[in-house]
Amino acid sequence: MPLLVAFDLLDRQIVDSEGIPVGKVDDVELAVDDAGRPRVEALLTGQQALGARFGGTLGRWITSVAARLDTDHRGPRRIPYRLVSEVDSAVRLRVRRELLAEPPLEAWLNEHLIGRIPGAGDD
Amino acid sequence: MNPKRLLAVTLGILTAIGGFVDIGDIVATSESGARFGLAHTWVLLVGVVGICVYAEMAGRVAAVSTRPVFDLVRERLGPRVALVNLAGSYLITLATLAAEIGGVALALQLLSGTHYLLWMPAVAFTLWLALWRVRFETLERVFGLGGLTLVVLVVGVFWLSPDMPALREQALTFAPPAGENWPTYSFMAIALFASAVTPYEVFFFSSGGVEERWTRKDLLVARVNVFVGFPLGGLLAFGFMATSAIVFHPVDVEVDTLGQAVLPAGLAFGQVGLGLAILGVFAATFGAAMETGLSAGYTVAQYFGWSWGKYLRPRRAARFHTVVLVSILLAVAALLTTIDPVQLTEYMLVFSAVVLPLTYVPILIVANDRGYLGDKVNGRLANTLGVIYLVVVVAAAVAALPLIVMTGMGG
Amino acid sequence: MTDAHPRRASDLLGRTATGPDGEPLGRVVDLICEPDADGVPVVTAALVVRGRWGRLLGYEREQVDGPWLVEALARRALRHSQTTVPWADLRLAGPA
Numbered sequence: 001m002p003l004l005v006a007f008d009l010l011d012r013q014i015v016d017s018e019g020i021p022v023g024k025v026d027d028v029e030l031a032v033d034d035a036g037r038p039r040v041e042a043l044l045t046g047q048q049a050l051g052a053r054f055g056g057t058l059g060r061w062i063t064s065v066a067a068r069l070d071t072d073h074r075g076p077r078r079i080p081y082r083l084v085s086e087v088d089s090a091v092r093l094r095v096r097r098e099l100l101a102e103p104p105l106e107a108w109l110n111e112h113l114i115g116r117i118p119g120a121g122d123d
Numbered sequence: 124m125n126p127k128r129l130l131a132v133t134l135g136i137l138t139a140i141g142g143f144v145d146i147g148d149i150v151a152t153s154e155s156g157a158r159f160g161l162a163h164t165w166v167l168l169v170g171v172v173g174i175c176v177y178a179e180m181a182g183r184v185a186a187v188s189t190r191p192v193f194d195l196v197r198e199r200l201g202p203r204v205a206l207v208n209l210a211g212s213y214l215i216t217l218a219t220l221a222a223e224i225g226g227v228a229l230a231l232q233l234l235s236g237t238h239y240l241l242w243m244p245a246v247a248f249t250l251w252l253a254l255w256r257v258r259f260e261t262l263e264r265v266f267g268l269g270g271l272t273l274v275v276l277v278v279g280v281f282w283l284s285p286d287m288p289a290l291r292e293q294a295l296t297f298a299p300p301a302g303e304n305w306p307t308y309s310f311m312a313i314a315l316f317a318s319a320v321t322p323y324e325v326f327f328f329s330s331g332g333v334e335e336r337w338t339r340k341d342l343l344v345a346r347v348n349v350f351v352g353f354p355l356g357g358l359l360a361f362g363f364m365a366t367s368a369i370v371f372h373p374v375d376v377e378v379d380t381l382g383q384a385v386l387p388a389g390l391a392f393g394q395v396g397l398g399l400a401i402l403g404v405f406a407a408t409f410g411a412a413m414e415t416g417l418s419a420g421y422t423v424a425q426y427f428g429w430s431w432g433k434y435l436r437p438r439r440a441a442r443f444h445t446v447v448l449v450s451i452l453l454a455v456a457a458l459l460t461t462i463d464p465v466q467l468t469e470y471m472l473v474f475s476a477v478v479l480p481l482t483y484v485p486i487l488i489v490a491n492d493r494g495y496l497g498d499k500v501n502g503r504l505a506n507t508l509g510v511i512y513l514v515v516v517v518a519a520a521v522a523a524l525p526l527i528v529m530t531g532m533g534g
Numbered sequence: 535m536t537d538a539h540p541r542r543a544s545d546l547l548g549r550t551a552t553g554p555d556g557e558p559l560g561r562v563v564d565l566i567c568e569p570d571a572d573g574v575p576v577v578t579a580a581l582v583v584r585g586r587w588g589r590l591l592g593y594e595r596e597q598v599d600g601p602w603l604v605e606a607l608a609r610r611a612l613r614h615s616q617t618t619v620p621w622a623d624l625r626l627a628g629p630a
Contacts, residue, residue: 003575005543005565011198011205013428019189020435024197024428028543030577037621039576040567044542045428050202053544081574089188089495097430106429106441113448114441119256121438484604491601506601513604 016097026050049076069104133267135352138328140270143356145411146226147468153384156367161293170319171357180490182345185332193425199485211478218471220415221454225464226408259433269406275399276362279391285369310526322482323418330421419450476520550627560584584615
């Protein structure tokens with residue numbers, strides 16, 4: 001069954017090997033092979049990628065807020081396609097979330113807000 | 124029968140409480156009973172069937188694919204249209220959250236005499252604490268079952284020895300009684316229907332199913348939740364409508380306060396009855412506050428793809444918990460303006476018009492997608508009812524705006 | 535195809551597509567991929583739709599099947615205007 005980039009990938013939920021949400025497929029990175037055909041190289045996730053896709057004033061605002069939180073200037077989170085194990089109702093990865101880069105907003109909130117409230121870490 | 128299995132329906136009951144006997148509904152159904160007698164009974168029935176149809180689909184999708192409803196909204200409608208839904212849904216949910224926190228405070232005011240605004244910060248803090256630390260299942264059980272105390276009003280309907288044939292005639296009249304006009308009757312009907320099928324119910328129910336780690340094997344559990352929970356919710360709402368119809372309608376008294384809404388329980392059973400009713404209101408509104416507080420977090424997190432849920436430690440779902448915290452703070456801020464929280468939810472009805480179709484269309488489509496559900500796709504009954512209700516929802520949406528103008532918000 | 539190397543799918547989707555002779559075919563709404571030898575999806579064709587509807591709600595796949603009213607409306611919007619253009623034959627016009 002052929003894969004449809006917009007339908008099967010874009011705006012689908014990415015989940016890790018345990019089923020925990022990782023992010024949405026906000027965009028897809030393509031690389032062009034020698035025959036001139038694009039191939040799916042990586043999934044891009046995060047508000048920076050979403051804002052870029054939106055375009056317009058709203059998109060630029062989303063991207064700039066997200067970029068400011070991205071203190072290491074890494075750009076949108078990139079998940080190489082080889083980490084994908086299957087695509088059905090969600091895009092399922094072979095690995096656990098912990099092995100991927102932590103989302104900038106999540107890291108910032110853990111440091112400045114949530115992490116400081118008692119009871120945040122234990123079950 | 125294993126008692127634990129009986130408790131498995133508490134998710135459905137808690138969801139239904141938010142849709143049928145939250146503070147807005149308690150006042151609205153009582154008001155309807157006082158002004159129109161039982162002439163809106165059919166609206167409750169239509170609402171119960173409608174939410175059952177869509178909650179069953181949403182629950183099925185959650186069990187078979189583990190995807191909650193807002194994932195479907197973004198996936199099928201695209202990020203731009205889904206953002207419109209998110210904005211509208213979030214505003215409705217936030218306004219309702221404020222109303223519920225106010226409602227819990229009002230119940231405490233009835234019990235203690237202390238003004239509700241003084242109770243309000245404590246209520247908000249307790250709510251946040253419960254959502255931060257208490258297990259989802261525990262919250263479900265305590266407040267789902269606690270809200271069932273409202274059954275005292277249903278029993279009260281019979282205890283008050285009403286004129287049954289007269290009540291039956293009222294219930295079977297699909298028209299406003301003498302002294303009321305069609306626009307107000309229709310506005311009230313739409314308001315009651317819209318609150319029975321509010322999107323945060325399906326957002327909460329499907330997310331709750333994922334929180335409970337439903338799988339294909341839990342399809343029966345999901346269905347029992349729907350078909351026990353929502354009819355029970357409708358029955359409790361009917362309790363308010365009927366007791367007000369019996370007590371207030373014959374003497375032409377209007378109901379617009381919580382105190383009046385619970386009065387019939389006192390008339391039927393004395394202090395004990397009144398106490399039980401207020402306790403039931405406390406549990407139901409606190410449960411609805413939890414439902415809307417969590418839904419606010421679920422919808423935002425699910426739109427952006429963030430990790431969410433009480434099944435994760437807060438550190439692992441920081442963005443989700445931040446949204447919940449911020450939403451509670453915004454709700455408190457709204458209440459501090461001393462705006463009437465129940466009135467606020469009526470104004471939000473306007474947004475329902477846009478949000479309802481944008482929520483239910485994706486559910487209906489995905490419920491037919493074999494890639495998602497395999498052989499568990501909709502049968503003909505589910506599809507027929509689904510389409511009928513989609514039409515009803517759109518019709519209600521179209522009619523809502525002019526009616527709001529014509530009746531001045533049902534005045 | 536004659537275009538600068540695309541970097542993201544959003545650069546391709548929504549672009550106006552023309553056939554080999556330059557006749558306008560509509561807009562690209564999806565990219566059809568087949569797995570190559572390593573299992574990596576490679577774009578082999580583009581789904582082009584004439585008209586305003588970009589998002590198709592899922593009805594372009596056979597797996598979504600009903601309810602008949604919604605599907606009938608969706609298909610009516612799509613039926614005559616959906617074409618599959620092999621990647622080699624595709625020309626893309628300016629930005630989306």
